[in-house]
Amino acid sequence: EAGVAQSPRYKIIEKRQSVAFWCNPISGHATLYWYQQILGQGPKLLIQFQNNGVVDDSQLPKDRFSAERLKGVDSTLKIQPAKLEDSAVYLCASTLGGLGELFFGEGSRLTVL
């Protein structure tokens, strides 16, 4: 079974530039999460999708972050414009639904200079 795929693995940009991350969850998984993990901290939820609908985006900084999951399968997370404090690993995870086991991607490490 293929796992959660994320790309790119690494990205270095300058502040005020934009960046996009892509996630393809495990086939059939209805629930998709984007998390931000700053070095030394636990993951923080940015947004949760159930199929193509947003369940929770209360912690997403909407002035600069956006995410979509138009067809209820893969998802993109965009940051525009990036700030220094956005340097982090962006993790995508998926579950079948409800209280299912979480499956994480390898993450996309962003460095903002």
Added chain:
Amino acid sequence: KNEVEQSPQNLTAQEGEFITINCSYSVGISALHWLQQHPGGGIVSLFMLSSGKKKHGRLIATINIQEKHSSLHITASHPRDSAVYICAVHRNNDMRFGAGTRLTVKP
């Protein structure tokens, strides 16, 4: 105060030692996850539990719902167990994560 607190933050052990990592939470939950994160790697789910105890190989996870507390135990620890162990609580559609416990097992 973080809703999910883990202790210790850092733990160094000698190979073969018995290890305990603790997680306390302050909200009602429907399930608790223990996750493992290796340096530079993704996160792997070790356990999901809502009551009692689960065992997988040398790993044991327990949860006390009344006390809002969970423990992850590693028996006969090995250097390959070195990783960050993260406790996460699941409530409704929401997940909250602890900051993680960094475990280093020395040969």
